[in-house]
Amino acid sequence: MKKILLSALLAFSLHAEIVDRIVATVDNQPITSYEIAKVSKEMNLPPNQALNYLIDQKILQEQIKKQGITVDDYDLENAMEKIAKQNGMSLFEFKNVLEQRGEYQKFKKALKEKLLKDKLFAQIVNTNLKITPQDIKNYYQTHKDEFKTFKTVQVTKYVANNPEILKKLQQNTLLNLPNVSMKAEVYSPEDLPKNLLFLFQQTKVGQFTPIINQGTHFITYYISRKDGEEYLPLSSVQNIIAQKIAQQRREQILKEYFSKLKNRADIKIFNN
Numbered sequence: 001m002k003k004i005l006l007s008a009l010l011a012f013s014l015h016a017e018i019v020d021r022i023v024a025t026v027d028n029q030p031i032t033s034y035e036i037a038k039v040s041k042e043m044n045l046p047p048n049q050a051l052n053y054l055i056d057q058k059i060l061q062e063q064i065k066k067q068g069i070t071v072d073d074y075d076l077e078n079a080m081e082k083i084a085k086q087n088g089m090s091l092f093e094f095k096n097v098l099e100q101r102g103e104y105q106k107f108k109k110a111l112k113e114k115l116l117k118d119k120l121f122a123q124i125v126n127t128n129l130k131i132t133p134q135d136i137k138n139y140y141q142t143h144k145d146e147f148k149t150f151k152t153v154q155v156t157k158y159v160a161n162n163p164e165i166l167k168k169l170q171q172n173t174l175l176n177l178p179n180v181s182m183k184a185e186v187y188s189p190e191d192l193p194k195n196l197l198f199l200f201q202q203t204k205v206g207q208f209t210p211i212i213n214q215g216t217h218f219i220t221y222y223i224s225r226k227d228g229e230e231y232l233p234l235s236s237v238q239n240i241i242a243q244k245i246a247q248q249r250r251e252q253i254l255k256e257y258f259s260k261l262k263n264r265a266d267i268k269i270f271n272n
Contacts, residue, residue, distance in 0.1 A: 020033055020034040023036060024054075025266075027058070027265055029058050031054045035054055036050045051269070056262075059258065063120055064117070064120050067123060071119070076108065076111060076112060076115070080108075080111065083111075086213060088163050121250075121254060124253065124254060124257050125246075128257070129249055131242050131245050135245055139244065139245055140234045147237050148229060149189050149197065149231070150227060150229065150230075151228025152187065152226070153186070153200050153223065153226050154185075154226075155184070155185055155186075155200070155221045155222060155223055155224060156182055156183070156185075157185055158220050158222070159180065159182075159217055159218070160177075160181075161179060161216070163213070163218045165177050165179065166218055166219075166220045167211070170211075184224075194236070197232075200221070203221070204223065205224070206223065208220050208221065209223070
């Protein structure tokens with residue numbers, strides 16, 4: 001049974017001398033005044049929000065333990081490599097940057113915590129998420145304008161081995177930059193992979209797409225013009241619709257799941 005005495009927290013002040021004591025327990029797991037002060041400072045939160053955050057973390061950690069969820073070195077290396085590529089670096093280069101800043105161990109710890117939570121969230125959502133063909137059809141019929149597209153699109157494709165070069169190009173197309181190849185191209189929706197098709201849809205005429213990391217090189221497209229209008233058939237967008245529905249329901253599933261966990265948890269907050 002949850003026993004919360006929020007008034008006790010009003011007496012807690014970050015400006016006072018902090019005596020490390022147990023402020024609260026979550027299923028007999030302690031939360032100390034030092035932890036609250038640390039989170040308050042690091043996350044720029046008032047003490048009551050810092051306490052709520054720590055309560056949620058204790059509940060998450062307990063669930064991760066109960067479900068037997070683990071993250072090994074292989075998981076960490078894969079996740080770090082993806083982050084490195086997103087920043088235009090190799091894994092070795094990325095690790096070196098973190099080491100030079102003295103942030104490697106802190107980053108690795110935070111990443112492991114995130115991966116553990118992601119695995120838990122995926123398990124919860126996958127267990128409770130059910131999307132039927134009728135759900136997909138209903139979404140398509142009620143959001144059809146989301147799937148309106150061009151018949152043809154004219155673009156200029158720019159390729160470079162450094163994203164910084166493309167950023168400069170996006171700011172000024174008149175620059176004569178080295179090591180950049182360009183090519184004018186015309187596409188119809190059928191010519192494009194789904195991710196590029198939706199990227200072109202979302203980018204207005206006269207603008208650049210975000211820079212795309214292709215591993216060995218980087219690409220950006222300038223949208224010159226779009227002609228014609230048509231609707232993508234349901235058969236070609238049903239996976240995208242399923243992802244949209246899943247994202248919408250994911251937040252609600254997690255919210256309801258953790259609300260139940262929190263209500264069942266034995267949470268106690270102590271007076272001075």
